[in-house]
Amino acid sequence: MSQQEHQAHSLKQHWRDIFQQGLQHSQSRYHAEDFEIEMAFYGDLITHYQSQRALALAEVQKKLPQPLVKLWQRANLANYYTRSAATTQIPLLPIYRPQQKASLKHQLWWRSLRFKDEIYKDLMIRLNRHPQLHLKVLQHFLTESYLYLCNDHFMQAVHQRLQQRFAHSSEPAIVVAHSLGTVIAYNFLRANPQFAVQRLITLASPLPYQAMKKSFKQRVARPTSLLGDWYNFCADEDFFATQPLDRAPFNFQPQIINQTIHTFVDKPHEIIGYLQHPQVIRAITLE
Template sequence: MTRLVLVHGIAQQHKGPRTLLADWYPGLTDGVILAGAALEERDVTMAFYGDLFRPVGHRGLGEPELDASDVDEGLERDLLLAWWRAAAQMESRVPGPDTAARGRTPYLVQRALDALSHSAFFAGIGERMLISDARQVRRYFTEPDLRRAIQARFLAALTDRTEVVVAHSLGSVVAYEALCAHPQVPDLTLVTLGSPLAVRGLVLDRLLPPPRDGRGRWPAPVRGWTNIADRGDVVALAKDLAPVFGHRVTDVLVHNGARAHDVRPYLTARETGQAIASALRTPAAE
């Protein structure tokens, strides 16, 4: 019986639903316990779509070779530059972009990648992985068949007993769009973690359904929505969703430490546990 559905973000292509659930579940239960509730693993399902981004076999080792010259002129470039600007504002060790709006794409992107290598936020993420991460976001928004396949994975995880959806990063976009497109889904509570949904130009304006007069549509199946963000999360560039999606969104700030976008400190936060526990007040039926 699935009472809670988890939806992951980018860079999970080498994992699987059970592997990822095993990684998320301890943090999830820690947050719920802090809120004075409990959650059994049988009640939780991971809506997994990472394999849809997994590269086909090739002769090289690891990820395909990518460098600044491979970065798409559109969304991939714009994402990397936005992450650079945000990291430079938050961390003194990260050199700023200065006139980042001008210059050839490979040059600007290489500067961005070099600067981000000094960021605590992106510590341990190599150049190829940064490009790959931006590419996954671009592919979601520009490849309709892939977008539908990812949303289908999420919808397949829902049951008539699902009470809560917890969605991280790009997963919040997947859940939002799928719930908007399927108003017949039974009512549930949405909890978004490190969500980029309100980032204008990069995400908000690419949503389906598109925003109207700068305001996003409320997903019909959602009876309550809590959005949780770390002030230093450079992926969730717009921390508050209520100004875009309506006053029914409850925006909450947390502190996740250096790895502000990592899902695990989001899950262990008392605020996340409280949002989940309040939606699971009714005990599961035997």
């Protein structure tokens, strides 16, 4: 979900609503209002820096293999992760619904989506073997990711927003990050050992991809600001987050606690599937 689709207050409320739905249906003893929630909003920064690179997109597309461009466009991946942002209703995870026998139509729909996810999971694995090509794909289709990976000014501006949010808390924080946010959170905590973090929870993380290394300013190591556990959740359906954080250079001690969950087969990468999942809820609430 791109932050550009929200204002600061609406993005925070969106996450809060998803979190509350998960708390309620996982029968947690907590309510969202029991937590002091801070969010670093940088959607306006994306818009500002995006305008500076618009003229280069046509040249980038010319350099990409055309079969790859057509495949990516056919999948509509530019909008794949953002479709829930325009809706106010948050769908309930299948794990919370009563089990019912699926119709033949539903079974065919489910299998077709799983087949598509497997195809694009294979594409992401292949792109990981060619990090420069991966970066060009990101530059053309996923502006937010490319800006953070390749524009130091944008990265510094985003980190300044994070510093402002940490300044509001006097107690160790529980940091929850999703998708590109997991890369941002890791880099920020690695560079700022003065902040105390009780637990780090990463959702749908692309950190294992070779292309992400372009953003690392220091060698990969466990952030010294992290006082407790690091939980990493990836959905089995999510072709964008294809690997757990258990291989070098992320196989440090204490180990990252990797957990595989199930979200939505038609929108496996979106925050609506991760943040309301009962395993994620328990990791956040320390239950």
